[in-house]
Amino acid sequence: MSDQALQVLREKISAVDEQLLALISERRTLTNDVAETKIAHHIPVRDQKREEQLLISLIKKGKALGLDPHYVTQLFHVIIEDSVLNQQAMLAERANPGSALPLNRVAFLGDKGSYSYLATQKYFSRRPGELLELGCQSFSEVVHKVENGEADYAVLPIENTTSGSINEVYDQLQHTELSIIGELTHPIRHTLLTATTTSLEKIKTLYAHPQVFTQCSHFLAELGNVEVKTMDSTSSAMLMVSELQRDDVAAIGSEAGGNLYGLIAIKSNLANQKENHSRFIVVARQAVSVPLQIPAKTTLVMSTVQKPGSLVEALTVLKNNNINMTKLESRPMPGNPWEEMFYLDVEGNVADGPVQNALAALKDITRYIKVLGCYPSEEISPTKVAAASALAE
Numbered sequence: 129m130s131d132q133a134l135q136v137l138r139e140k141i142s143a144v145d146e147q148l149l150a151l152i153s154e155r156r157t158l159t160n161d162v163a164e165t166k167i168a169h170h171i172p173v174r175d176q177k178r179e180e181q182l183l184i185s186l187i188k189k190g191k192a193l194g195l196d197p198h199y200v201t202q203l204f205h206v207i208i209e210d211s212v213l214n215q216q217a218m219l220a221e222r223a224n225p226g227s228a229l230p231l232n233r234v235a236f237l238g239d240k241g242s243y244s245y246l247a248t249q250k251y252f253s254r255r256p257g258e259l260l261e262l263g264c265q266s267f268s269e270v271v272h273k274v275e276n277g278e279a280d281y282a283v284l285p286i287e288n289t290t291s292g293s294i295n296e297v298y299d300q301l302q303h304t305e306l307s308i309i310g311e312l313t314h315p316i317r318h319t320l321l322t323a324t325t326t327s328l329e330k331i332k333t334l335y336a337h338p339q340v341f342t343q344c345s346h347f348l349a350e351l352g353n354v355e356v357k358t359m360d361s362t363s364s365a366m367l368m369v370s371e372l373q374r375d376d377v378a379a380i381g382s383e384a385g386g387n388l389y390g391l392i393a394i395k396s397n398l399a400n401q402k403e404n405h406s407r408f409i410v411v412a413r414q415a416v417s418v419p420l421q422i423p424a425k426t427t428l429v430m431s432t433v434q435k436p437g438s439l440v441e442a443l444t445v446l447k448n449n450n451i452n453m454t455k456l457e458s459r460p461m462p463g464n465p466w467e468e469m470f471y472l473d474v475e476g477n478v479a480d481g482p483v484q485n486a487l488a489a490l491k492d493i494t495r496y497i498k499v500l501g502c503y504p505s506e507e508i509s510p511t512k513v514a515a516a517s518a519l520a521e
């Protein structure tokens with residue numbers, strides 16, 4: 129194919145892509161209008177029956193156009209997730225009048241390009257107001273900035289699908305009066321980034337955040353004698369490599385972050401597990417109320433009395449109130465050796481009967497209990513379509 133023919137085809141593809149974007153944006157406007165109706169009539173945001181009907185119809189129509197059912201399903205799962213998250217954000221904002229700020233000052237670990245920076249951008253892209261990014265050197269600085277009013281929000285990674293809980297962040301939650309007001313998950317795609325076109329064999333020094341080394345331990349074990357240097361954040365690792373401009377040093381970070389520092393991705397998918405995601409929490413000085421039309425999560429911290437079965441007893445309270453627990457973490461209590469603080473994420477809204485009943489019962493049987501926050505759940509499970517309906521002609 130001549131260069132010119134290729135150019136013509138690519139221009140056509142770009143034009144189609146532009147139309148796709150315009151249509152996606154039009155769909156978003158329509159789904160936001162649907163949210164207005166849901167606000168006015170107190171209807172739940174999620175309607176999985178409607179999603180299923182939509183998917184079945186799209187799969188059939190896609191098949192007629194030669195498109196694979198799995199491809200169509202995947203595509204529309206992403207589109208529907210976006211629509212549900214946007215509607216949830218709209219409802220949450222309306223339920224908290226005055227909460228929308230013209231400027232959102234947000235503290236996070238690292239600088240431009242860190243995973244926390246990317247998560248911050250994602251979370252606030254659905255919310256009104258400008259974003260002012262306040263990069264910090266440590267998690268305690270991130271939390272402090274919100275406590276002392278320099279920032280309105282903090283975005284903190286709390287757990288990762290490969291390395292588990294981020295203990296330092298849990299420990300920050302023990303000592304703060306801030307409330308969790310939101311959550312989000314973000315894919316963490318670790319990539320080897322260099323300042324020059326070089327090869328893996330030449331790398332002698334590797335810069336990254338300690339969490340990254342934990343998540344990429346299998347890759348590091350295969351590397352042999354490469355010196356590993358820990359940095360405060362992924363972005364400081366990337367900055368270091370871009371300043372050194374050497375062919376024997378590399379950073380591990382996201383490709384998108386590396387682009388901001390002019391770095392080249394020489395190897396991707398470095399995490400031990402292919403599906404590597406981090407869950408972030410968003411904290412603020414004021415708690416928010418979550419409308420009952422959207423799924424909520426509540427995070428609690430508690431310490432139980434020191435007697436056999438006291439944790440089981442506490443968890444039984446959740447069971448009796450039909451509350452699903454999505455996470456349980458224990459952390460040592462400073463100054464009280466061998467005593468633990470338990471952090472629990474449960475599905476449910478503090479304004480709703482089951483969580484209120486459970487809290488009342490837990491107060492009677494725990495030594496200490498506090499609600500760290502109730503916030504919209506951003507875990508949007510994709511609607512499944514029964515194979516038979518999807519494949520029916």
Ligand SMILES: C=C(O[C@@H]1C=C(C(=O)O)C=C[C@H]1O)C(=O)O
Nearest residue numbers: 159162173174175178179208211
């Ligand atoms: C847009 C709506 O809200 C949600 C999003 C949907 C979508 O993006 O198509 C479908 C059903 C709902 O879960 C709706 O109810 O129609």
